[in-house]
Amino acid sequence: MHIPDGILPIQVTAAGYAATAAVTWYSLRKIKQKEDPRQDIPKASLMTAAFFVVSLIHIPIPPTSVHLVLNGLMGALLGYYAFPAILIGLFFQAVMFGHGGLTTLGVNAIIMGLPAIIATYIFRLRKIGNQESPRKNGVFGFLSGFVAIGLSVAMFVAILLTSLPADLNAVVEQAAIFALAIAHLPLMLIEGVITAFLVVFLRRVRPTMLDSL
Amino acid sequence: MKLAIDEYASLNSPFHRWDPRYKLVGLIILIFAFSFIRDLRLLLAMVLVTAAIYIISGLPARFILRWLRFPSFIILVIVLTLPFLSGEQVIASLGPLALRQEGLLAALLIAVRFACIVTVGITLLVGTTHLLNSIKAMRALGLPLIMADMALLTFRYLNELGQDLSLMLTSMRLRGFRQRSLSPAGLRTFAWLSGSLLVRSYERSEWVYRAMILRGYGQSSRPQGEYQARPRDALILGAIVLTAAALVAGDVLLGHNIAAILQ
Numbered sequence: 199m200h201i202p203d204g205i206l207p208i209q210v211t212a213a214g215y216a217a218t219a220a221v222t223w224y225s226l227r228k229i230k231q232k233e234d235p236r237q238d239i240p241k242a243s244l245m246t247a248a249f250f251v252v253s254l255i256h257i258p259i260p261p262t263s264v265h266l267v268l269n270g271l272m273g274a275l276l277g278y279y280a281f282p283a284i285l286i287g288l289f290f291q292a293v294m295f296g297h298g299g300l301t302t303l304g305v306n307a308i309i310m311g312l313p314a315i316i317a318t319y320i321f322r323l324r325k326i327g328n329q330e331s332p333r334k335n336g337v338f339g340f341l342s343g344f345v346a347i348g349l350s351v352a353m354f355v356a357i358l359l360t361s362l363p364a365d366l367n368a369v370v371e372q373a374a375i376f377a378l379a380i381a382h383l384p385l386m387l388i389e390g391v392i393t394a395f396l397v398v399f400l401r402r403v404r405p406t407m408l409d410s411l
Numbered sequence: 412m413k414l415a416i417d418e419y420a421s422l423n424s425p426f427h428r429w430d431p432r433y434k435l436v437g438l439i440i441l442i443f444a445f446s447f448i449r450d451l452r453l454l455l456a457m458v459l460v461t462a463a464i465y466i467i468s469g470l471p472a473r474f475i476l477r478w479l480r481f482p483s484f485i486i487l488v489i490v491l492t493l494p495f496l497s498g499e500q501v502i503a504s505l506g507p508l509a510l511r512q513e514g515l516l517a518a519l520l521i522a523v524r525f526a527c528i529v530t531v532g533i534t535l536l537v538g539t540t541h542l543l544n545s546i547k548a549m550r551a552l553g554l555p556l557i558m559a560d561m562a563l564l565t566f567r568y569l570n571e572l573g574q575d576l577s578l579m580l581t582s583m584r585l586r587g588f589r590q591r592s593l594s595p596a597g598l599r600t601f602a603w604l605s606g607s608l609l610v611r612s613y614e615r616s617e618w619v620y621r622a623m624i625l626r627g628y629g630q631s632s633r634p635q636g637e638y639q640a641r642p643r644d645a646l647i648l649g650a651i652v653l654t655a656a657a658l659v660a661g662d663v664l665l666g667h668n669i670a671a672i673l674q
Binding site: 403 | 413417438441442444446447449478479481482483485486489494496497519521522523524525526527528529533537542544556557560561562564565566567568569571575576580590592595597598599601602603604605606608609610611612613614615616617620621623628629649653
């Protein structure tokens with residue numbers, strides 16, 4: 199779900215870089231407000247590497263397969279490190295596998311990273327009210343994963359269809375949006391379910407990991 | 412899982428010898444000039460510039476084919492469907508399918524721009540420079556320290572965690588795990604596998620941080636004088652900037668009028 203090089207006009211790619219610079223600056227400012235901002239860098243980096251390799255696993259949905267994005271989980275676990283982590287992950291994916299692109303790095307970072315920041319806040323909502331429970335963690339984990347990937351798909355489709363260097367007629371455009379949304383619905387559910395299972399697993403095995411960095 | 416990509420970075424060519432900082436600046440200017448191109452006549456010039464850079468860099472053809480052989484799924488879908496979906500002027504029809512001129516030209520523009528940007532990007536970023544050097548050059552050009560540290564550490568552990576995952580997948584298979592269809596139990600297993608890898612990386616990071624502190628992490632400032640630019644570096648950058656400017660000026664002057672080209 200990364201936009202490759204060659205499709206988007208320069209106005210969109212430049213706007214993507216500008217927006218990414220602004221969000222990265224905001225994230226780094228929040229990170230620097232910590233007592234020792236460097237302390238969490240190795241944690242965020244190694245988990246970025248782990249997310250990167252986990253995203254290479256293919257989950258079979260016969261007759262095809264999908265790979266996990268997990269930007270919702272990244273938001274839930276990494277907090278303000280999520281956006282820089284996603285930017286770095288996308289850069290490595292572009293140069294290593296050609297997924298995404300270099301001119302579209304900014305746009306793709308916004309598509310994947312902004313929903314991750316929203317997922318951070320969704321996952322923090324689990325602390326409101328009564329005590330935390332595995333079920334509550336699971337529900338908010340599902341919501342983080344489901345909403346994050348849903349927002350990413352919506353932004354991806356909107357940017358792609360409005361930026362093609364050709365005029366599609368309205369009927370074709372609506373059909374394409376509908377088809378893409380339907381095609382991604384299983385992925386949204388899978389991301390939500392896996393994120394829910396994952397946070398319940400982490401709560402049992404290493405609960406400190408859920409108090410995002 | 413082997414993620415080595417910069418095995419040709421030690422060759423010797425003008426682009427290999429080019430200061431990585433200048434190379435990064437030149438790369439950004441050139442790929443953005445490429446993405447500015449909308450005039451079909453300039454596509455040929457773009458292809459020639461790309462081919463020249465690739466030939467001068469001395470990389471074997473199979474290197475870039477690794478990235479171009481399996482173009483992005485989205486590029487494939489767009490290039491294969493646009494000629495039939497977009498435009499008014501029908502140039503050929505086959506049953507219910509009508510091949511349209513505007514869509515065909517848009518697909519050509521996208522495909523060529525994609526191939527040129529990927530080729531130049533990969534050539535300059537990992538084909539002629541070690542990826543670690545490219546990241547260090549970004550740091551020298553002002554990339555925030557936190558970003559540079561995160562990128563270097565992430566890169567350092569990608570291979571190791573990739574190998575961990577391979578081992579874990581192998582042991583799952585040896586214990587009889589076969590995932591052929593989608594089921595809640597299968598998803599839970601994938602979640603636990605991913606979770607185990609995340610826990611391992613989290614625990615390892617605590618040791619890594621202690622080791623880094625022992626070696627003085629956070630005590631020294633940005634290293635100075637790591638790169639020494641020579642006149643030749645500026646000269647190559649000048650040539651790249653002029654090429655990019657000529658392409659952009661050409662696109663503006665020619666007005667990218669597709670109808671005019673076809674008449």
